[in-house]
Amino acid sequence: MPAMRLVVLTLVIVVGLAGITWGLSPQFDRTSFVIVAVAALTTLPSALLVYLHGRNLRYSIPFVVYADIGITVVLFASRSPFDALPGVVLLMLVSLFAGAYVSGRLLGAQLGFAAAILVVLSVLSVQDGVSGWLVLSRALTLLTAIIVPILLKMHVDVLTDKLENSRRDSVSGLLNRRGLDGAVARFDVPRGVEQTLGAAVVHLRDFVQIERRLGRATSHDLVAETSTLLTNAFPDAIVARTQPGEFACVWLGSADDVAERLAAARTLVESTRLRSATVSMTCTSSTVPVDYRTTVTVALGKTLTAAAFLQYGDAVAPRSNHHIAELIADGGPAIVFQPVLSVSTGRVMGYEALSRFPSGHGTTQSWFLDAAADGLQIPLELAAVRRAVAASRDLPTDVFLAVNVSATTIVATDLVPILDQASECRRVVVEITEHDLVSDYTALGAALDHLREEGLSISVDDVGAGYSGLRQLVEIKPDVLKLDASIVRGIDTDPMRRAAASALTTFAAAIGAECVYEGIETPQELESARSLGADMVQGFLLGRPTSTPILSRQDGMNAL
Template structure:
């Protein structure tokens, strides 16, 4: 893990401004206030004012100076922004009332539009609505007075409607700003976990630090899923996503209310809390770290490592520097934690070696039947392991990590050979193995020498299994064929090797994965994929088996598309050989 310096994003920072105006915003508002006062002073030499109006305008223009100065105060009275809207409304209406002609004074109401823009940005929707209603009401009164003073009604209506339409602007801007805020919020959130990203963490902590009036302390809990890549390989990507979502949920629900949680990378998280000098939340953050490590996750048995760090926060310093220091110090803690995990591999190796020494996993057999009559023509040997350590795939993956994959697979094959002795002699038996086992052992000698004479054996190579040496694999496969062993490619349609594995291995059996068979009777896409694989199998002279058939409708569709053989819970569940019904096999094995 390497900490990364986080720098501010000017665009996102601007769009994520709090309702309190920033320094430059204050300067703009103060400047506009003074300009409106100057505009009022420019009316004094004109003849458009009624008697005594110059005095009122002079008084109002003079008030703009102290109001503008008030915008630069560090602390302002509560509801200052709302009071400013009321002050502006009263001032503008006062100036408008000083015109001798109501029709000539109507354009001055455009200043009220500026006020509405301010209200949209810095006050609540209620204040904005009241201001617009007041402004429109004032325009209606001016329009009525203008008609009474003899102005043509059509001119009055035209000017009134034009001015009123301008008041739609703040509402449109408010909706657009709301949209931008949602976009910014979404861009700063991790789409999977809902936690903040690095950028979101920076902006949120920056916002919080601005409200801190004195030096404070940042408490950080760094969380890392130490074996996340292994967990995805062992349990699948779906489980990996569940792990991340569960970590995010616990950070959200168990951390203090003011804490900020973020996902920094694929398997790293950071939870930050700013506290005062009393450090009252220190215990809560440390409890969070302890709970994350000690409480097992529901999703998968992964290793969660945490590191608690403390950093002094200067409100006048760059927040990115503080976060960088937090992550750098957490890195040192994580390095120490990783060192303690080395002993875990030794325990894993001892557990798998003990199972191999005891004779390997238990073996069950699942029937493989003809599609048209349902007659049992063979069985697939499946491994069953002690509870509490994951699925069979987990065991084989763990064995691979400690260098015992081939030994564990051989022990499973030997156990299958022994257990299959009570099965009908005409039924074939399929065993699963990896490319490494085929390349590094004399598998044909084991199957033919140890098994029943006359038994037909099938070696299944999963499409998930990576084959790096296709030349060597081709030689090993030919040796199996010459000994009478059939080659099967399992899980077709779900692996990454695609057609190359089928072409290179030239299998005698092709097995369509259960994920494509499930729902094949209602899904045109699955049906089309199945038809293409059946056609391919026929072209190369291979038998096509559909596995995972669980409903009568799926079985009927398998017949329709031309599957040769089927297996699944509908036709027989895996069971020990002694519990299977011994049935004749009226059709020859493939």
Template structure:
């Protein structure tokens, strides 16, 4: 896969590549580091704050000892400096992020040195002995933040310091029985971490059972996103150029036929073999991929016969991972004959710590590619195509229930990023495929216009809460514009709001004369016409020339990375010049970064749409 070749969009048409519905699937992972539960990006904020407060309390305790007269003037200054050092460390915990394993080890060493210094500075070893309890507090962090080796070394040091203070206290004339009592009391605190660690491990194991697919032993859907977050988090501190994330979705073709012909036990064996093949291909470490902390891949079972593989690393590593996966699937399998379909998507950056949203988008994009590949290979084979009757029933049932839900993504003026309009995007029942698949299935089953009209009706009904000064862009295919009376639906709203009709790109226009006549009728009534995804699919220059749209929308594949790609910039500049020449408004969709917005300003693009300037909102 070329990572920049397939990326997520910051905006989209009615088929909505930018915000696909997250799939309801399950999954596995070849990366299972010994990362504590508290280190998970979604749940570590409270832990960081707690440790920061405990660190600050250590400093406060040291400062409170100074007025007691236990230290000399020089020792008081040193204790004050040691106590003051807790302030930046505490702030780093509270305001920063959970440290890497190496930094956690450094934190334990720093805490041990500080505690040891303060304890040895006391005039009375007997009075200093209770301070060894601070070693036990640090040990609680070591349980979840460091390795067993570091925890053991820390507690050995604590025990040695306690014994040393006890010996010195006895030699100074303190009652031996009192000294022994303190040793036993404080020493018992050092045993507690060894008792807690097995219990924490047991809780983790129980939690992982709920994250695994019972058949293949792979991660389920929840486990997939948890492990991708941990993998990204673990790699966040490494110096990696051009960090990338890649997703490969795998589907077993006609898996139901395998079950029907050979039986479910054979079908289960096929699933296990595919899972093992993907596991071995995805792992970059020397182990089996399940517990090797050096691997950068997460492999999951997403549903009955679908799998997803996520890889994080450099662009070259992501490409190599996909090639290994594809090669593994091309090798012959034991058991009944079957084939697989593959789709992939990727992004060149990872925004922030949490990757769940990004992974969901990439999975949906990979699903689209997989679906297209499956359709291409199923041409002429009616056994592999969707049953039109079942699709029709599904679409009609959805329409009768009110149709798809609608969200509105802001369209902004480029120079000021002020919102001037909204595009209506369709949302479908969770877990039943991307919007593109819904519309493609509906078109293939002969009910495409019916579904599109339901989506338009839902948008017209929901848009009343939007500012009246903002235009609303609605999506429709050429066949729907040509074969239905759209104007009767739009006319009641034209007196109060500017409406754009955005012609989607997933359908080839065969009869330009017929569609041009319909478009002119809509334009005469006040509806403005927009061509979606110019530069991709069927949205070529002929469609622009024949239909003379008021607005052109540049496809997100030309926008993504435009700030670093001279070719994309040149293509967009040419389209901008063309739009000015014909008097059309130009919109760049898929603007996701400040740099991409800067290029839009430099090229004098009229409007922008994308995650950077505004995400879809519900009404």
């Protein structure tokens, strides 16, 4: 939106300059020139208001009316109505603003007004002695310009629908986490008034296991029943489905008012038994004071995280994985980097950021599986991404940074603000693991389009392992395709693995994606990867994961 505001600001200033230069022409006498010049100069404060307040209707509608009056006065102040005809285009430019910033109804009214002024000036031109055919030709040419604002409005509507779909959960119809952030960001906190942001987090226990045991139809019924329950009970709340088995109800108001609503939410959850399946619900809540200086979306993140952590203190069904919550509170897992090298040049092209967890609670995969089962998958993944971005500051600027994120987190959150710091100085690749089951390709596609628009690359990790198969590759349209080590290991001796690797490499080339072979551990596997057409390679032979990647660059290059 800041870019659009800058374009509108530039457009308004150019229109003002056009008015001044036109006023200097012989079309106007001295008095008319003064009127035109004053009207043109007022475009400067008008442009500033538009830039600062954008879609605020308090300024947008008066701006449209003011622009119409000013342009119309200038057009009819001209000595020659025929020479004034092209100025109708300025009214159509105002139509562009009306369509993008106000409403379709105002766009229609504005275009009707522009057409009426065009007709009046055409009639006056004929009465002034200009050839009727010449006037008709110019008027029709200008009339065709009306289609431009209409097409723009249609395009804006399509983009708006696409954005809205990316912010809603496809099963429940509620806002997802990204949509919740956007809705909360529109909260208006008056200056000098301290308010409270409160969130009640409703958690369906063992939701993932229920879906696996009873099927997706039952899980969808559970989600629909819970969504209806919360939206009907709390019409004044912003209700969202933030994770597969988690919902949030958010309020902004006085401390007492918010506390009363949170207590009502807990009472409702404790007294309700769902009909769709036998599943227990828990409700925890948290509040954060906010004022006009607070970034409300940041306050929301703190509130939801605090409420999620309280799930572990539930006396009814205590949880055993306290270590996950504690790790997130400490900032997330440690990060190591593994180099990815070019097959053709041997140069380090980038580093994949990998999470490393404290010992005593299983493998890296088990940490993320436990987090998903307890509703902490998204907080844990985001903590890992933040740690990776912070640790990547020491990497050279000519290499990319690859971070692993699940489809669930990509759909539910906006990664761009987190990755902005890294993407400003290097290419950033978001790797989607194939171990994550994709349940909504439409929502995932919209989220990935948003990431691509912000300059991020998309990679499908561990191809050949997990859930996806070819459908996930086709739906995601990756920029990078990474062959899993289970396929790469032994490609120099196993004809089946070699054939699979060859087919996937050919597929990557056909869709214009880069192909990375993971798990290279022997010179023979490296040579096979080169002969099969791999673009890049990664593995212990070329460089082990380390917290000081710069020291290992030369080792990997020597191996090639």
